Amino acid sequence: ESLKRLIEQAPKTELHLHIEGSLEPELMFALARRNDIDLPYDSEEDARAAYQFDDLQGFLDLYYQGMSVLQTEQDFYDLTLAYLERIHADNVVHTEVMFDPQAHLERGVPFEAVLNGIERALEDGQRDWGISYKLIMSFLRHLSEESAFETLTAAEPYLERIYAVGLDSGEQGHPPEKFARVFERCRELGLKLTAHAGEEGPPDYVRQALEVIGVDRIDHGNRALEDEDVVRMLAQRNMTLTVCPLSNLKLNVIPEMSQHPMLAMLNAGLKATVNSDDPAYFGGYVNDNYRALIDHLPVSSEQLHRLLVNGFEGAWMDDAERKKHL
Ligand code: ES4
Numbered sequence: 001e002s003l004k005r006l007i008e009q010a011p012k013t014e015l016h017l018h019i020e021g022s023l024e025p026e027l028m029f030a031l032a033r034r035n036d037i038d039l040p041y042d043s044e045e046d047a048r049a050a051y052q053f054d055d056l057q058g059f060l061d062l063y064y065q066g067m068s069v070l071q072t073e074q075d076f077y078d079l080t081l082a083y084l085e086r087i088h089a090d091n092v093v094h095t096e097v098m099f100d101p102q103a104h105l106e107r108g109v110p111f112e113a114v115l116n117g118i119e120r121a122l123e124d125g126q127r128d129w130g131i132s133y134k135l136i137m138s139f140l141r142h143l144s145e146e147s148a149f150e151t152l153t154a155a156e157p158y159l160e161r162i163y164a165v166g167l168d169s170g171e172q173g174h175p176p177e178k179f180a181r182v183f184e185r186c187r188e189l190g191l192k193l194t195a196h197a198g199e200e201g202p203p204d205y206v207r208q209a210l211e212v213i214g215v216d217r218i219d220h221g222n223r224a225l226e227d228e229d230v231v232r233m234l235a236q237r238n239m240t241l242t243v244c245p246l247s248n249l250k251l252n253v254i255p256e257m258s259q260h261p262m263l264a265m266l267n268a269g270l271k272a273t274v275n276s277d278d279p280a281y282f283g284g285y286v287n288d289n290y291r292a293l294i295d296h297l298p299v300s301s302e303q304l305h306r307l308l309v310n311g312f313e314g315a316w317m318d319d320a321e322r323k324k325h326l
């Protein structure tokens, strides 16, 4: 209704987006043909039908499989431009794009091909559609600390083009403290820090992200609500949470959308934002995530406005740029 029209028309941010998770089956098949790679799906419809997940790991298996078609700089350009074209239609005016260099380096794709392709598309999107951006390089937490340090070394020549580092992939058994030293080095290098925490992992992983890593932002953070001390820490620091409703539903972080904790987060004074995570796999982009909340939660126009403003306040943008939108 009118709340949906308000959302569709409002300028928005996206603060939690894995570019490899924006690979739609149509482009996956086109790149598979171009690069002569076999896919385990008969058709685009067959791929979509396979996107039913029990948990985060079930998704990650298909996510790493799908990105095998990304081989050249042009592939990463095409991927990123398709994403930008799609979010421009949603009136997203600022996006912070995460990428997983280790998932490409281990397949023999050079760091430079990944970065150049993504960045060239982001520059074109800024020029043609006015979409501002930041790049976030994410470490895979199921791999070793040593592998994260090697990745940082590979990235070192390009760090002025990378704004922040993140921590993603399978959370359980891979706490933030495993990466305390590599994040400390990243901070010394002038990078902003974020980490997935409290998606599947316990509230203590959110606490570690805050107190051991000293993150500037938390990706997800849902399970922080299970621990009032962690909620208090998040609120005191005015910590932005990049929450992803459709992702939470598809990965069984919540049993149904009506159970989503978004309003509980706002009511607890937490700076929650709305994001898409892996839109090609989870069934929607930013506007779809807002619409899912409107359809299933008693969300007010004030709360929607708060979520939109939180997206700009939590964004890594210059104050001059932010003021244009607030
Ligand atoms: C991810 Cl939803 C999610 N969680 C953790 N790691 C990821 N990588 C890509 N999507």
Ligand code: ZN
Binding pocket: 016, 018, 168, 196, 219, 277
């Ligand atoms: Zn994520």
